[in-house]
Each structure stands twice: as structure tokens, then as C-alpha cells.
Amino acid sequence: MASKNYCWALIDALREEMERDPATLLIGEDVGAAGGAFGTSRGLLDAFGPLRVRDTPISEEIIVGLGVGAAMTGQRPIVEIMFMDFLGLCLDQIFNQAAKTHYIYNGAFKMPLVIRTSAAVEMGIGPHHSQLLECWVGHVPGLKVVMPSTPRDAKGLMKSAIRDDNPVVFIEHLAMHKVKEDIEDGEVLIPIGKADVKREGRDVTIVATGLMVARALAAADTLAKDGIEIEVIDPRTISPLDVDTIIASVKKTNRALVVTSSLKPFGFGSEVAAEIMDRAFFHLDAPVQRLTPPFTPAPFGKAFDNYLNPNADSIADAVRGMLK
Amino acid sequence: MNDFIELFERMMLIRLCEEQLNEAFAKNLFPGYIHSYLGQEACAVGVCALLDDRDYIMSNHRGRGHYLAKGMALEPMVAEMFGKETGICGGRGGEMHAADPDLGILGGNGIVGAGLPIAAGAAYSAQLEGKGRVSVAFFGEGASNNGSFNETMNVAAAWKLPLLLVCENNLYAEMTPFSETVGEEDVARRAEGYGMPGEIVDGNDVLAVREAAARAVARARDGHGPTLLELKTYRWGGHFQGDPRNYRSREEEKAWMEKCPVARFRKTLVEEHGVAEADLAEIEEKLRGQVEVAIEKALEAEVPPPETAMDHVFAASGVK
Numbered sequence: 001m002a003s004k005n006y007c008w009a010l011i012d013a014l015r016e017e018m019e020r021d022p023a024t025l026l027i028g029e030d031v032g033a034a035g036g037a038f039g040t041s042r043g044l045l046d047a048f049g050p051l052r053v054r055d056t057p058i059s060e061e062i063i064v065g066l067g068v069g070a071a072m073t074g075q076r077p078i079v080e081i082m083f084m085d086f087l088g089l090c091l092d093q094i095f096n097q098a099a100k101t102h103y104i105y106n107g108a109f110k111m112p113l114v115i116r117t118s119a120a121v122e123m124g125i126g127p128h129h130s131q132l133l134e135c136w137v138g139h140v141p142g143l144k145v146v147m148p149s150t151p152r153d154a155k156g157l158m159k160s161a162i163r164d165d166n167p168v169v170f171i172e173h174l175a176m177h178k179v180k181e182d183i184e185d186g187e188v189l190i191p192i193g194k195a196d197v198k199r200e201g202r203d204v205t206i207v208a209t210g211l212m213v214a215r216a217l218a219a220a221d222t223l224a225k226d227g228i229e230i231e232v233i234d235p236r237t238i239s240p241l242d243v244d245t246i247i248a249s250v251k252k253t254n255r256a257l258v259v260t261s262s263l264k265p266f267g268f269g270s271e272v273a274a275e276i277m278d279r280a281f282f283h284l285d286a287p288v289q290r291l292t293p294p295f296t297p298a299p300f301g302k303a304f305d306n307y308l309n310p311n312a313d314s315i316a317d318a319v320r321g322m323l324k
Numbered sequence: 325m326n327d328f329i330e331l332f333e334r335m336m337l338i339r340l341c342e343e344q345l346n347e348a349f350a351k352n353l354f355p356g357y358i359h360s361y362l363g364q365e366a367c368a369v370g371v372c373a374l375l376d377d378r379d380y381i382m383s384n385h386r387g388r389g390h391y392l393a394k395g396m397a398l399e400p401m402v403a404e405m406f407g408k409e410t411g412i413c414g415g416r417g418g419e420m421h422a423a424d425p426d427l428g429i430l431g432g433n434g435i436v437g438a439g440l441p442i443a444a445g446a447a448y449s450a451q452l453e454g455k456g457r458v459s460v461a462f463f464g465e466g467a468s469n470n471g472s473f474n475e476t477m478n479v480a481a482a483w484k485l486p487l488l489l490v491c492e493n494n495l496y497a498e499m500t501p502f503s504e505t506v507g508e509e510d511v512a513r514r515a516e517g518y519g520m521p522g523e524i525v526d527g528n529d530v531l532a533v534r535e536a537a538a539r540a541v542a543r544a545r546d547g548h549g550p551t552l553l554e555l556k557t558y559r560w561g562g563h564f565q566g567d568p569r570n571y572r573s574r575e576e577e578k579a580w581m582e583k584c585p586v587a588r589f590r591k592t593l594v595e596e597h598g599v600a601e602a603d604l605a606e607i608e609e610k611l612r613g614q615v616e617v618a619i620e621k622a623l624e625a626e627v628p629p630p631e632t633a634m635d636h637v638f639a640a641s642g643v644k
Contacts, residue, residue, distance in 0.1 A: 025452075051452055057482065062441040062475035069445015069459075072430055073380065075452065077445075096435055097442060105423045105431060106414040107636045141637045165639040 001184050007177040009151035010040050013158035013188075014078065018048050021076060024162060027054045028063055028080025028116075037082050038118060038174060060086050064093035064115060071113040072101065076162060078114040084171065085131050087117065098167040099142035110165040111142075114158075119147075120174045121211055121261040122309055126300035132210065132262040137169045138239040138271075144192055145238035147171040149213035151181040153236055156190030164192060171238075173210050195242035197249070201229035204319050205249040205256045207272050209235060211309075212259040218312035223319055230319065238268065246272060247279045254285040255322050259310050264292040286322045291315060328593060329607070331373060331530055335365040335586050336608055337398070338389045340615045345388075345405065348619060349565045355407055356419050361389035363528075363560035366585035367492045368393035370533025371460060371553075374541045380428040380450070380459040382443035385420045386559075387432035390462050394429050396422065402618040408625035415628045416636070428457075436498075437470030439463060440489070444476050447485035447550075458544040460488040465554075466497030468511045477518040477552065484549035488540045491552065492527060494559035499571055512554035520550050527555030528585040531592075558583070 004012065018024045026041055026048075032055040035042035045053040056063050060081055067079035081087060087094065094115060101109050119132040138145045144166050148154040154172065161168040198213060199220050208216035213234045220230035231249050235241055250256050256276055258269035269290030276288050293308040342362045348354045361368070364386075372381070372393035383390040391401050396412065404411030407418045417423070423431035430446060433439045443461030450457035467473055468491055480487045491511045495502055503509050515522025521543070525536045533555055540551035558580035562569045569577070593599040 054483075057475070057478055059475035059479060061472050062444060062479050065438075065441020065472070065476070066445040066448055066479070069382070069430070069442040069447070070449045070452075071445070072425075072442070073446045073449035075449050092435055092438055093441060097433075097438055101431070102639050103636045104413065104417045104421050106416050107639065108413065108423055108425050109430075110639050144638075 001182050003180050004151050004155070004183050005178050005180045006151045006154050006173075007038065007040055009155040009181070009183060010158055010172065011042055011044070013155045013162070014041065014044060015047060017159055017162040018044065018052065023074060023076045025052050025054070025070065025075055025077045026080070027056055027066060027077065029056055029058055029082050031055060031080055036080070038177065040172070060089035061093055064090040064098065067113045067115070068093055068097045068101065068111070071111050072109045076112045078116055078162060081115060081117040083129050084117045084119045084133050085128050087133060087136065094137065094167075094169070095140045095143070099140045102166070103142055111167045112165045113167045114161045114170050115167065116170040116172060118172045118174050119210065119261070122175050122305040124300065124302040124305050127297040130298040132171070132260070134171055134209070134238045134262055135267050138268070142167065143239065144168040145171070146192055146236065147173075147210050147238055148236060149173070149176070149210050149234050151179060152183045152188060153190055153196070155183060156188040157192065157236060159189050160192050168192065171210070175211055179214070190236070193237045193240045193242055195233050195235045195237070195245040197231065197245065198234050199230065199232040201231035201253065203229045203253055203255070204322060205231045205233060205246070205253045206259060206315070206319070207233045207235065207246055207256060208259040209238070209261075209268065211261050215310065215312045216259055216315055219315035219319065222312065222316050228319065228323065241271070241275070243275045243279070246275065250276055250280045251283045254283050257289045257291060257315070257318055257322060259291045259315055261309060262292065263295050264290050265295060267292065289318055289322055291318050327373070328597060329599070331369055331534070332589060332593060332604065333607055333611065334369040334393050335530060335589060337611050337615070338365045338368065338392050339586050340608070340612050341388060341392065341398070341402065344615050344619055346561070346565055353623060358419060358565040359386040359563065360559070360561035360565060361386055363580065363585070364492055364494060364557045365389055366530035366533055366589070367490070367527045367555045367557055368462070370530045371488065371490055371537040373534050374537045375428075375458070375460065377427050378457050380430055380443065380446040380457065382430045382439040382446065382459070382461050383432040384439055384463050384467065385432060385434060385436065386464065387420065387422065391422050391429060395427050396424050396429055398614060399618045399621055402615075403622040403625055406622040406625070407627055408622055409628045410621070410625040437463065437467040437472040440467065440472045440476035444480055444485055444487055447480065447487040448483070450486050451483070456545040458486045458488060458541055460490055462490050462492065464497065465491055465493040465495070465502045465511055468514070469497065469505060477514070477520070480550035481519040484547065486544035486547070487550040488537065488544060489550060489552045491554045492557055493554050494557050496559055496563065496572070498563045499567060501571065510554065512552055515552040520552060522552040522554065524554050524556060527557030528583050528588060530585060530589050557585075
């Protein structure tokens with residue numbers, strides 16, 4: 001057992017998997033000598049050499065394309081797109097090439113590709129370095145989308161993503177890098193597609209993702225003092241979504257609130273709400289609610305971030321509103 | 325001489341396949357678009373003549389010439405074009421997509437330019453493996469104006485990837501003359517700026533293509549990096565069959581058809597290498613019969629059951 005922060009938990013996952021399978025590669029901007037723009041590949045160049053840990057030009061389309069071609073020819077590449085905001089530069093390779101190759105060719109090619117990228121939500125870096133776009137990739141058949149909210153989940157899901165024969169978009173939260181958690185020694189593998197009930201409760205289900213999980217848990221602590229027991233579900237995988245776990249919880253609590261750092265229209269919360277309507281409508285005592293930042297780009301600066309994003313207080317307020 | 329006959333056979337097979345698919349299209353027997361390879365046969369055949377099964381090729385939307393030149397079996401390839409269950413991809417890929425991993429054929433593409441980065445990825449794999457495999461990206465001059473071309477040229481040169489970038493310059497980017505879209509009509513001249521050799525080749529001369537490809541393949545196999553080959557050629561048909569070709573003259577088409585790569589090589593074989601025309605005619609008839617059978621079989625075959633539409637969205641294996 002050792003205490004690890006989110007960043008080092010990810011490095012451990014990469015190191016363990018690269019040791020385990022020589023076909024595993026890491027390529028992207030600054031992943032080599034610099035150790036990653038955010039330090040998430042520190043030590044890997046020295047451990048595995050410049051062919052397996054390889055710096056690329058600032059060329060997002062070919063970063064993913066190299067991964068697609070390498071994955072089709074026997075490698076297990078991990079490609080890094082530094083900020084999720086940069087996905088627009090390489091979307092064709094993600095949603096037409098990586099996602100559809102196994103399908104188009106009748107299963108002739110596997111696509112064991114991890115596209116790791118960072119959501120810099122609430123880092124105050126402005127409108128081109130702040131977006132969580134999990135729904136863009138969640139909308140594409142053939143892609144898996146993973147977004148861990150704790151160091152242990154990050155490690156276990158990264159290892160599973162690397163071993164998966166499908167393309168996985170792996171979303172890391174920069175604002176969580178220093179969060180620590182005890183992680184057991186030895187193999188940590190967390191299955192893709194399985195939600196985690198982070199806290200059990202009977203009154204309201206909160207489905208929270210990424211940064212919002214810890215805040216939902218903080219809100220639950222506050223509300224418990226008033227005798228309100230919240231069940232907090234972290235889907236961990238955006239797609240395929242573990243709807244069963246959410247439905248089982250809503251059938252128990254009869255109320256659901258979805259909290260995300262991504263925006264409301266056409267979003268993750270809409271998807272969860274619709275699934276609940278389909279499968280648990282007659283169990284609901286209140287409409288499903290969504291708590292998100294408002295429909296606007298994120299301007300530069302922490303003050304805006306604090307104003308725009310849900311926090312433990314606004315989550316607790318939303319829950320109280322649902323119980324009136 | 326055997327290899328010359330093989331070059332002729334491959335070119336003729338592509339020619340007959342394209343002609344007969346066009347006939348099927350004209351009779352309304354073809355389900356969808358046809359992006360004809362007529363007129364460009366020497367490009368695919370000249371390059372693939374240098375490749376082994378272990379080498380990779382990445383094709384584009386105009387892919388049948390590449391598939392056949394690299395050795396894809398005729399009948400499943402044709403059936404795939406018709407979207408039939410007996411197709412090489414079970415009929416799921418259709419006219420713009422066919423692949424055969426055992427022959428290193430990594431597929432076609434519906435997106436212009438998208439194959440270049442993927443071919444570079446296969447070249448990266450080959451480089452990691454270190455056994456002299458090479459990878460070939462086939463693309464048109466239209467794709468050379470896509471960002472993917474820039475990114476691929478640069479990474480291929482920087483990483484010394486064993487990659488051939490084969491630009492078939494057929495003068496028309498979809499339905500726009502290439503000359504209207506660029507300030508410099510020779511794509512190969514861009515190579516110098518990226519730090520790799522670039523060569524302009526007569527794309528209607530299969531032996532010239534083969535010679536240039538031999539230099540590029542040797543360079544790649546020996547670890548010296550990529551080469552850009554620009555094969556000057558002409559697309560006899562439209563961007564797709566049925567395209568009215570109102571952006572160019574019939575006279576221009578006729579002039580290029582007089583430079584037919586298949587007829588030209590046939591003449592070379594007969595006049596300079598003493599091959600009997602009767603032998604070539606016999607080959608042509610044999611291949612014509614094979615293509616006819618392939619198309620008949622494809623027409624008779626079933627489309628995949630619609631309820632298989634959800635197959636292969638994901639690969640089965642998860643955590644291993």
C-alpha cells in the first residue's frame with residue numbers, strides 16, 4: 001500500500017504496462033525528455049528508450065494517425081493529445097479511422113489504441129484550454145471513453161484501457177493531479193464500463209463525473225448532517241455507460257441529480273436523464289435534475305471558473321431543492 | 325521476361341475490372357458510386373511490383389488498382405465492391421474499403437488524405453520491428469493539399485520512416501483542376517522542403533514507375549527514410565462514374581487516352597521484347613473471363629443480413 005497522487009498513479013500504470021508488453025508505446029508532444037507537458041510521463045523515456053517513448057511535432061492529426069496505423073500492425077500505442085480542446089485538430093482520425101476500422105473491415109483489424117488527453121477544467125487557462133468534451137467522443141460507436149476521478153481509478157482504468165483491443169479515449173483531469181489516495185501494491189485493474197458507487201445512501205442519487213465526484217461527496221457529508229443520505233455514483237466510463245448501476249440506485253432513492261463539468265445542452269446529463277426516464281420513470285418522485293456550468297465558453301481566470309462551475313454548496317442546494 | 329508478363333497481367337486485370345464495373349454501373353447493377361482507376365494502372369502496378377506480402381499499403385477511395393496490384397483475390401474484392409456477404413470484408417466496406425491483413429493491405433478510405441498518417445503509423449511499426457518492411461501511402465494530388473499530407477511528410481522525414489509517399493497526380497482534385505488549387509503544380513518539389521527526396525515520374529510508364537519505386541523501396545528498407553514519388557497520370561473517368569466532366573474537354577481526355585499505359589506497355593513488350601501479340605491477347609481473354617465470372621458471382625451473392633449491422637462495432641476482447 002502506498003499513497004500516490006493522480007499523476008504518479010498514471011505514470012505507474014504506463015510503466016507497468018510498458019514493462020509487461022513491449023508492443024506498448026507512448027507518443028505525443030513533449031512526452032519524452034520533458035516527461036510530459038504535465039509530468040505524466042516522467043521517467044518513461046529513460047526506462048523504455050526514444051523509439052517507444054517518442055516526442056512528436058505539434059501535429060495532432062498524425063499523432064492519432066500514427067497510433068491508428070501502429071495499432072493495425074501489431075502495436076499497442078498510447079497517443080497523447082495534450083489538451084482535450086485540441087481534439088478538433090484530429091477528430092477524423094479518432095471518429096472515422098480509429099473508431100470505425102474494426103467495423104468496416106469486418107473485424108480484420110483490432111484497434112488497441114489509447115488516446116489520452118487532459119481536461120483542464122477549472123485551471124483558469126482560458127477558453128482554448130478548459131473544455132470537457134466527453135460527449136463529443138461518447139457519441140461515436142466504436143470508441144470507449146473513460147474518465148477516472150481518483151488516483152486508484154486512474155491507474156486501474158489506464159491499465160485496462162491499454163489492454164483493451166478497442167480505441168479508448170482516456171480523459172485525465174489536470175485539476176486532480178495532486179489528489180492522493182492509498183493504492184495497494186500489485187496489479188490494479190478496473191474494468192471499463194463499470195460504475196462505482198462512491199457512497200451509499202437512500203434519499204437522492206447523484207451521478208457525478210470527474211472533478212464533480214469529490215464535490216458530490218463533500219455535499220453528501222454536509223447533507224448527512226441534516227439527515228439527508230446521498231448515494232454518489234461515479235460512472236468512471238462515459239461510454240459504454242453502466243446504466244444498470246444508475247437505474248438500480250434510482251429505484252432505491254427515487255430521485256436523481258447529474259453533476260458534470262461539461263455543458264448541459266446535448267450533454268452527459270441529458271443522456272443519463274433519458275436513460276432514467278426509459279427504465280425507471282415510475283420510480284421517480286421528482287424530475288431528474290442536471291447541474292452544470294452555464295452554456296458559455298470558459299473565460300480566462302480562476303474567478304470565472306469558481307463562479308461558473310458547480311461546487312459542494314451548489315450541489316447541496318440542488319439536492320435540497322429536489323426534496324422540497 | 326516473366327516479371328514483365330506479370331506486370332502486363334496485373335495492369336490488364338485492373339483495366340478489365342474497371343471497364344466491366346463501369347458497364348455494370350451503366351446497367352444500374354452497381355449499388356453506389358464507382359471511383360474508377362481507369363488510366364492509372366501503371367501507378368499501382370509499378371509500385372507494388374517492388375513489394376512483398378509483408379509490406380504495407382494504404383489505399384484511398386480509388387483503391388481497386390492498389391488492391392489488385394498488391395495481390396488481393398479478385399472475386400472477394402469484386403464482391404466487396406458490390407457490398408455482398410462474400411466480399412473480402414463481408415460486404416460492410418463496399419466500394420471505398422477493402423483490406424487483407426495477410427497481404428499487408430490496410431484498407432481504403434472515404435476521407436481524402438486520411439490514409440497518409442495511418443500509412444506512417446504502419447511504417448513506424450515496421451521501424452520498431454526493424455526487419456526491413458516498408459509502408460506505402462497511395463494518394464492523389466488532391467490529398468496533397470490536405471493538412472494530413474503536411475503532417476505525414478514532416479514526421480516521415482523527421483523519424484526516417486520506411487515510407488513511400490506515392491502521389492498519383494491525375495490532374496483533377498475531385499472535380500476541380502489541380503492547377504487552379506495550387507501555386508506550384510509539381511507536388512514532388514515540396515519534398516525538398518521537408519528534407520526528403522522527391523521524384524517526378526511518368527505515371528503512364530510502368531517500367532519508369534517501377535524503377536523509381538525500386539530506388540525508394542531500397543532507401544526505405546535500408547533505413548534511410550521516406551521518398552515522395554509523384555506519378556504524373558490521368559483519370560480517364562470522372563471523380564465518380566456519372567460525373568458529367570464539364571470541367572474539362574473531351575479533346576483533353578482523348579489526348580490522354582492515346583497515352584494509355586496498358587496499350588503502351590503492350591507495344592513495348594511486342595516491339596522491344598519479342599513477345600507475341602497472340603500471347604498477350606490470350607492473357608487478356610483469360611483475365612476477361614475471370615472478371616466476368618467475378619462480377620457474375622458478386623451479382624448472384626447475397627447482401628449481408630441487415631441484422632448483422634451491429635456486428636464488430638467493438639472487438640470482443642476487453643481486459644486480457
